[in-house]
Structures are given as C-alpha cells and as structure tokens.
Amino acid sequence: MKLRTEPNVKPRRSHDTERVILFFVSGQMFAIRAEAVQEIRSTDSMAGAATEIETPELPKVRHAVERGHQTYYVVNACLHFHLPISRPALVLILRQLRVAVLVDRIDRMAEISAVYALPQAFAGEERRWYRGLAYLDDTVIPVIDPNGFISPEELAYLDQSRNASTAPNELERALPS
Amino acid sequence: MNAQQNTGQRSFVVLQIGPRRFALPAETVVELAPPVRLHRFPHTSPLLAGVIVRRGRIVPVYDAASLLVGRSSTAQRFYLIARRRADQASDLGAIAVNGECELASGDVLPPAGDRSAWVAGTLALPDDSVEVLDFSALAAFHPANQNESRGAELPS
Numbered sequence: 001m002k003l004r005t006e007p008n009v010k011p012r013r014s015h016d017t018e019r020v021i022l023f024f025v026s027g028q029m030f031a032i033r034a035e036a037v038q039e040i041r042s043t044d045s046m047a048g049a050a051t052e053i054e055t056p057e058l059p060k061v062r063h064a065v066e067r068g069h070q071t072y073y074v075v076n077a078c079l080h081f082h083l084p085i086s087r088p089a090l091v092l093i094l095r096q097l098r099v100a101v102l103v104d105r106i107d108r109m110a111e112i113s114a115v116y117a118l119p120q121a122f123a124g125e126e127r128r129w130y131r132g133l134a135y136l137d138d139t140v141i142p143v144i145d146p147n148g149f150i151s152p153e154e155l156a157y158l159d160q161s162r163n164a165s166t167a168p169n170e171l172e173r174a175l176p177s
Numbered sequence: 178m179n180a181q182q183n184t185g186q187r188s189f190v191v192l193q194i195g196p197r198r199f200a201l202p203a204e205t206v207v208e209l210a211p212p213v214r215l216h217r218f219p220h221t222s223p224l225l226a227g228v229i230v231r232r233g234r235i236v237p238v239y240d241a242a243s244l245l246v247g248r249s250s251t252a253q254r255f256y257l258i259a260r261r262r263a264d265q266a267s268d269l270g271a272i273a274v275n276g277e278c279e280l281a282s283g284d285v286l287p288p289a290g291d292r293s294a295w296v297a298g299t300l301a302l303p304d305d306s307v308e309v310l311d312f313s314a315l316a317a318f319h320p321a322n323q324n325e326s327r328g329a330e331l332p333s
Contacts, residue, residue: 028219119236120268121237122222124220
C-alpha cells in the first residue's frame with residue numbers, strides 16, 4: 001500500500017485495501033497492519049513467561065518474554081503514547097520485531113482503503129509512532145508504525161540491560177553451592 | 178472610499194477568538210468550515226488540538242485560543258481554514274473560531290517591538306484596531322522556544 005503524500009479521504013477503489021487490527025489503549029483507538037501482528041495473547045497467559053528487567057532510561061519497557069529462542073520486549077502502550085495508565089488485558093506480539101505491546105482490548109479487524117500521510121504540522125514523537133492516518137467509519141484513526149515502538153538504539157540498551165541483570169544469576173548457577 | 182484609495186489596501190478576514198478579535202490576510206484564508214468533528218489522537222506537537230476532515234482533506238487544527246487569549250474555548254465551534262504558506266496550497270491548517278467573521282480592508286501598521294512573533298501588524302478598523310496574525314508564525318510557534326512551557330502537551 002502506498003502512502004499518500006496529499007491527505008485526501010475521497011473513496012478509493014477496493015483493491016487497495018489493507019487489513020488492520022483496531023485496538024484500544026486508554027480509551028484511544030489505534031490501527032495496526034494485521035500482517036505486523038504475529039499473535040495476540042492475554043496478559044494472564046503471558047504472566048508466567050515474563051521476566052522483569054531494570055530499564056530506568058526506558059520505563060515503557062519493564063518486562064521481557066522468551067519465545068522461540070528470542071527475547072521480546074514488552075512495551076506498555078500507555079507509556080509509549082503518553083496516555084493515562086490503564087489496565088492492559090492483551091499482548092500483541094509483533095512479527096519480525098522483538099517487540100510485544102500491552103493493549104487494553106481489541107475492537108475488531110477492518111479493511112482500510114488508504115493510509116494518509118500525517119500532516120506536516122505534526123512534528124513530534126508521533127512522526128515515529130504512526131505510519132499515517134486512516135479514515136474509517138467517519139473516524140480518523142492513527143495507524144501504528146510497528147518499528148516506532150522500540151528504536152534500534154533502545155533495543156541495544158534493552159539487550160544490554162537484560163544481559164546485565166541476568167549475568168549474576170548465571171554466575172550463581174555456575175558457582176558450586 | 179473610492180477605488181483608487183482602495184488599491185493600496187489589503188483585505189482581511191476579521192475573526193473572533195474568545196473575547197478578542199484578530200485579522201488574517203484574506204489571501205491566506207481558504208474557507209470558514211461549519212462545525213465538524215474534531216478528531217483527537219496522541220501526539221507531542223504543541224498547539225495542535227487534532228484534525229478535521231474537510232473537502233477530502235485531513236486538516237490539522239491549532240489551539241490558537243490558548244495562545245492568543247490564554248485559554249481554550251468550547252464556544253469556538255467553526256473552523257477557519259488557512260494556508261500556512263501562501264504558495265503551498267496543500268499546507269493547510271485550521272483554527273477554531275465562533276463563526277462570526279467579516280471581511281475588512283485597511284492599512285496595516287507595523288507591529289510594536291514587543292509583540293509576539295505571530296503578530297504581523299495592527300489593522301486599523303473604523304471602530305477598533307485588531308492584531309493581524311501571521312498564521313505561519315503561529316503554526317510554527319513552539320512554547321519551549323520562548324520559555325513558555327505548557328508542560329506535557331498530551332494527549333489531545
């Protein structure tokens with residue numbers, strides 16, 4: 001799907017449609033490309049697999065989950081979008097990224113005909129957060145950029161933090177009791 | 178006023194924001210839009226209240242009232258859509274107004290030295306004088322640049 005440079009919400013032909021998952025975080029609806037989501041789990045089912053990590057410089061990430069020999073970092077979407085804290089019930093595990101996202105609830109799947117460019121007036125963090133805007137059922141919905149949850153630098157910091165926190169445990173296991 | 182006198186004068190749209198009136202150069206104004214839904218979503222850009230959808234476009238809405246009269250107003254239900262730069266037809270922005278607008282023409286006096294960056298001058302009207310807004314400067318205003326921190330501008 002092409003990103004339009006000129007925001008325009010006139011109807012377009014249906015062959016350009018894209019499937020998205022609509023979800024809520026702290027009362028705000030977002031859309032994410034369905035193909036970008038590998039799995040949706042309840043927070044309860046993930047609780048046992050999550051380990052707490054110390055990330056004072058990145059408070060939106062407090063847990064990591066091991067899945068298929070990969071470490072996924074769990075992003076609290078409320079903190080990521082600077083929204084009031086809510087009680088997340090679901091985890092979106094993203095595809096091709098080591099990121100999982102805590103969200104409140106899924107609304108539904110939908111098809112959008114286009115992603116419209118975010119107006120240039122929006123010049124803050126939202127330019128990293130969103131691929132653009134969708135217009136669905138008379139509502140403008142921000143379309144998430146999955147890469148915007150954790151930057152490569154943040155990922156390196158998280159790996160470093162996680163290694164630092166797990167190293168003593170491995171050392172303890174290695175030492176004779 | 179005859180046509181010759183009128184030649185050197187510019188046209189302005191005089192609008193009401195809160196208790197005050199301001200003027201925008203008429204050539205920058207695209208339209209006065211009726212009350213439509215303001216769509217809000219999280220962002221960190223100062224002054225932006227959200228977006229409206231108008232004539233097939235997504236138009237950012239600036240919370241001009243908070244800057245110009247010190248507070249947002251729920252009474253501002255119409256939207257005055259203007260170009261941020263006159264040569265960029267697609268670079269539109271909107272400010273909420275109460276719907277009472279009039280066309281006026283007159284001479285613009287240069288702004289006083291201590292005026293805000295978004296004031297382009299003063300328009301002398303028969304019964305009043307109003308500040309002429311530089312919409313591009315207003316849209317580009319960033320509180321942090323003038324040590325007028327508004328705190329976390331989130332979420333709209």
